[in-house]
Amino acid sequence: EPEVTQTPSHQVTQMGQEVILRCVPISNHLYFYWYRQILGQKVEFLVSFYNNEISEKSEIFDDQFSVERPDGSNFTLKIRSTKLEDSAMYFCASREDRGIAFFGQGTRLTVV
């Protein structure tokens, strides 16, 4: 069964460093998303990506964040200068059209 894969599963980084979280969406899907979940809180929408551009972003997704689909298969989330409060589980999701979004297993980002 096709699935969304995310790497790494756990990333520890120093505050102020750049991190890149990687995702391989399901191959025939058209819409791509990043969500995050801070420990004990709800799953929050960050950004959606369609047709090689951002289609919507939340207020969390400020200038420190960027997304890219560099090679037609990978979908990356970059955080330029990490802050302690960026520590969270980051989930990538993809979706064929309207309908079910499938999530990856997540990347646990720990900023120290």
Place this chain on the structure above:
Amino acid sequence: DQQVKQNSPSLSVQEGRISILNCDYTNSMFDYFLWYKKYPAEGPTFLISISSIKDKNEDGRFTVFLNKSAKHLSLHIVPSQPGDSAVYFCAASLGGSQGNLIFGKGTKLSVKP
């Protein structure tokens, strides 16, 4: 502004009984609703969905009911099993080119043997 609300952070039921998880929403433009199940340290897993043109969708032990006039949906699990213990998230979508899901805060279901 919480567009999707799950007002019960937790629910405990006995194995074999019915679990009812509730969700309210504020945006009448939502046209697609989904329930996801999430285990610790894993991504949300799709469970069941319903389009706004329907009021009920059933899949095995899981049934989702939608009351558009009340902007309310519920997930019924019958019979509940210990393996159903997880956090359940309600999500709503505007669909189309937006398609991002707006999640509720989740309800932690504990099914006791």
